Amino acid sequence: xxxxxxxxxxxxxxxxxxxxxxxxxxxxxxxxxxxxxxxxxxxxxxxxxxxxxxxxxxxxxxxxxxxxxxxxxxxxxxxxxxxxxxxxxxxxxxxxxxxxxxxxxxxxxxxxxxxxxxxxxxxxx
Numbered sequence: 001x002x003x004x005x006x007x008x009x010x011x012x013x014x015x016x017x018x019x020x021x022x023x024x025x026x027x028x029x030x031x032x033x034x035x036x037x038x039x040x041x042x043x044x045x046x047x048x049x050x051x052x053x054x055x056x057x058x059x060x061x062x063x064x065x066x067x068x069x070x071x072x073x074x075x076x077x078x079x080x081x082x083x084x085x086x087x088x089x090x091x092x093x094x095x096x097x098x099x100x101x102x103x104x105x106x107x108x109x110x111x112x113x114x115x116x117x118x119x120x121x122x123x124x125x
Contacts, residue, residue: 005032008052013038015061023049023066035059036083042066047085050077058083068094 002021003011008030013019015037022045025034032054034040040047040063047066048056053075058064062083069085069092070077076095079085085092 002026005030008032008054010035012036013040013062015059021045023047023071025049026051027054028052033057036062036064038062040064040066042068046071047087049073051075053077055079056081058085068092070094072096 001019002023003019003025005011005027006029008027010033011025011027013034013036017038018041019025020041020043022043024040024042024046025048027049028051030052032050032052034048034050034056036057037059042065045066046068047064048070050056050071051073053072055078056070058079058081060082064070064085066087068087068090070079071094073096079093
C-alpha cells in the first residue's frame with residue numbers, strides 16, 4: 001500500500017515490511033523524512049518522491065527500487081545509504097531540486113540484473 005503525506009512528515013518502514021505503489025512514498029508541501037529498513041518498491045513509478053526536499057535513510061538491509069529509487073523534485077535533499085537503491089529507467093537518485101548530499105553505498109541503474117556504481121547513477125540537474 002502506498003504512503004502519501006500532503007504536508008510533509010516522517011515515514012518509517014521497518015525490517016521485513018514492504019511499501020509499494022506508484023510512487024511507493026510521496027511527500028509534498030513540506031520537508032519529508034524516510035527511514036527504511038525494509039523494501040520500498042515503486043511499481044511503474046518512483047520508490048520515494050520528496051517534492052519539497054528532506055532526507056532518506058536506507059539501512060543495511062534496506063532496498064529502494066522504482067523508475068527512480070529516490071527523487072527530490074523541487075528542493076534539494078540528502079540520502080544516507082547503507083543498503084541498495086536502484087532505478088530502472090531513470091537511475092538510483094535524481095536530485096532535481098539542486099545540490100544535496102548523498103552518502104552512498106550501492107546506488108545504481110538496473111541493467112541486466114546488475115548494479116552500477118553510485119557516482120554513475122546519481123544525477124543533479
